[in-house]
Amino acid sequence: MGAHPYFTAEEFAARVERVKARLRAAGVDAALFDEIEAMTWVSGFGSSANRWRCVLLPVEADPFFLIRALDAGVCEQRTWIADIPTYRDWEDPIPVLADALRARGLETATIGLDFESYGTSIARLEAMRKALPKARFVDIGAVVAELRLIKSPAEIELLRRAAAIADEATRRAAAVCVPGGTQRDAARVAQSTFVEMGGDPYRPGPITAGRGWDFLHGHLGDDLLVQGDVVHIELTPRIYGYSSRIMRCVVLGEPEPDRLRATEILRELQDAQITAMKPGAVAEEVDAILREGVIRSGLRSSYDNITAYTLGLYGDAGPRTSDFTRIFHPGAKWVLEAGMVMHVYASAGGAALSESVLVTETGPELLTHLPRTLLVNR
Known part of the structure; x- marks a missing residue:
């Protein structure tokens, strides 16, 4: 597990608790963040969308960072998140996401997303729904953007x-x-x-x-x-x-x-x-x-x-x-x-x-x- 060169572990813990409070209020079991600003603020690391990547933050379990294998090493250097499932560049990341959720008992979870995220295309959201037919994907809006308004x-x-x-x-x-x-x-x-x-x-x-x-x-x-x-x-x-x-x-x-x-x-x-x-x-x-x-x-x-x-x-x-x-x-x-x-x-x-x-x-x-x-x- 890496460490951010500027922000402390306590800083990230406080951010995550603020996010989880919003998730509980929204009635969701987990949130998926795939905008680079949201990912970076929550985890300490963000990368380009050349290949899709996301941070999955459950309310009552440990988070994971799904990312292409090529970028896993640099992700580990900056993020406090220990669990980093990966996929090869030519593979579809959605089955890896579905497997990671099933492994954590979240295949029937209510998962919150920002439906205006520039990282989630219509096709990708439909692919998530097909890969996880018992899960429910709901709009929680720009939760992280709202929380980032008040600076530490x-x-x-x-x-x-x-x-x-x-x-x-x-x-x-x-x-x-x-x-x-x-x-x-x-x-x-x-x-x-x-x-x-x-x-x-x-x-x-x-x-x-x-x-x-x-x-x-x-x-x-x-x-x-x-x-x-x-x-x-x-x-x-x-x-x-x-x-x-x-x-x-x-x-x-x-x-x-x-x-x-x-x-x-x-x-x-x-x-x-x-x-x-x-x-x-x-x-x-x-x-x-x-x-x-x-x-x-x-x-x-x-x-x-x-x-x-x-x-x-x-x-x-x-x-x-x-x-x-x-x-x-x-x-x-x-x-x-x-x-x-x-x-x-x-x-x-x-x-x-x-x-x-x-x-x-x-x-x-x-x-x-x-x-x-x-x-x-x-």
């Missing part, structure tokens, strides 16, 4: 470290955004900084250049930067999968008055929004501070995107680049709680700002600390 002290410390990397990587990436340079230079510097400062060797995040403002999630280009360009930098460093984020715009040359004004308005509105992020605050009311303020200012005629989303653990081979388990939007009735961490972001009028924010018992705490303004390379 150890998770918060990783997010603090990731935020420090985001700050420094943004400084360095912005510094190479000069006439004759390229967006790729900024990406190279950012990713190098991630690794140098102890982060995961992962993609840097969106880095795009343009002249207007509607290019925030554009494509990394190879054209040489010229005076007057604006480079949007949104960095997403990770440590053990835990990501903090920051967003700034770099102006090459003297910034236009309208862009400076837009930045000042966004900063003031976002500062007010962040100040309101206290335990008990209703998300739609916090969202409205920025959303309605931007529209009233005339910077945008409509605000069609969210203004914040959940931060935390991201799988290195998952399809989601952001976690929308909780988001700020006009109909968000959920309530902020201490221990939540959110990426708040705003863009309008040729400017963009974002921060990573921890909700504490006494109010919001910025994890990122870069000056909240345009970055200007004259």
